[in-house]
Amino acid sequence: MHIVKDYDERKAEFLDTAMGLFLERGYDETSVNAIIEAVGVSKGAFYHYFATKEDLLDELAARAAEQAMALTAPVVEDPELSAIEKMNGMFARTNAFKARNRELMVTLARVFYSDRNALLRARMTRRSVEATAPALARIFAQGNAEGAMKVRHPEQTAALVLELGASVVSGFARKLGEIDSDPTIADELLLSMDVYIESVERILGVASGSLKLVDDSLVSVVRAATQTKGKKEKKDD
């Protein structure tokens, strides 16, 4: 038997399947054999498309970063919006996306939870910081010009804010994983989020309360995640 497919189609098939498995079981714990079995092809086919297993991981991270960019591009490029409106718009868009893809987000939280996925996480964070920082820096510069922000070094600050966001998400997810059935954890998580927002406001020198980075939809995702985790007591191995 010998099924032949279009190059891009097959490649996407590998990428999608691998992403699913990585989210499920982690990068290290997902073998190339598992991937080719899931796709239904041979080992040779895999190495026809990717030089190494890590190469696939890289392409995955790049793709994710691209998609994240595409999500916020319309807001970032809108000349009508003020810097603060752009920031709020960016977060509103990503929050809406998170709410729309609740299950994916809860699963993705797991990736960020476990150190198992440290490599996957590092790659994804780096790629998305690199992709997003320039646009964010431009927003900061605009904010300075508008008098709404006081950012002395937009580029460095943009990277810093994004890295900080990744750290917060990481700690966030860790809490999600560590709890067993603590109903108050959701509030604690939202508190962490608050601290992050206030910190960003202070870093940028914007008025307190002007950044609206959390909305009801994100809150509901958090609650859904905590409830999901609370329900299943020890379903894992």
Add this chain to the structure above:
Amino acid sequence: MHIVKDYDERKAEFLDTAMGLFLERGYDETSVNAIIEAVGVSKGAFYHYFATKEDLLDELAARAAEQAMALTAPVVEDPELSAIEKMNGMFARTNAFKARNRELMVTLARVFYSDRNALLRARMTRRSVEATAPALARIFAQGNAEGAMKVRHPEQTAALVLELGASVVSGFARKLGEIDSDPTIADELLLSMDVYIESVERILGVASGSLKLVDDSLVSVVRAATQTKGKKEKKDD
């Protein structure tokens, strides 16, 4: 042949040797076989002391965090000092340590440079944040009481500041690794450091310029690192 050593002594031997190899070649790229060969013992001996390879990594991270704590403890516990003095004292001590152990620091920068060491990095960061955050939170509370700081949630903010520091160091090290022989890179690194300090000042609500987190000794370490990197063009395989 059968060499018997004291438990703690042999264990420390494993830890030290493994640390050296991890710093040199990375965690994943250092096999258990390489470790036992370097120590000069059998595989059974290794697994007599550590349940898994990751277990060793954990103990390594814990030990590093402990050492970092011990370094700053005298300052943190000094009742004579103000909160800001404590912070400056903590950094001064760690900077002095870095200056004293220049080579180790340059090597350590490599660990933070490459994604190869993502797991090692994640573990070390997590451990040291966990170990340091409570003390830092107490300093923040003290700063609030003294009227020098405005930190609404000391514990969460402490964790955030430490995570941010780790991110900055990470980006820092990446730059060190990416350059080939750019003499201006040192200035760029110090600028990043400046942005970090100013960000922390803003997050804590302290007066601008009151935090002295960088001194000449750290600057000299940075310069040494950039020069070292600049000299050896492509010695690595």
Add this chain to the structure above:
DNA sequence: ATATTACCAACCGACGGTCGGTACATACCA
């Protein structure tokens, strides 16, 4: 003498990756 600890080294299954070869699509020539 016996139990416990410290260590040995052969061995295991699974892993990431390689390689010589095969099925298939397309293009060119008759």
Add this chain to the structure above:
DNA sequence: TGGTATGTACCGACCGTCGGTTGGTAATAT
């Protein structure tokens, strides 16, 4: 229209190495 040449998608047995296991032995303590 049929034959053949060429590049590419794919196959699957195989390789060395990995983390980890096991059954045992030498040293020490009781």
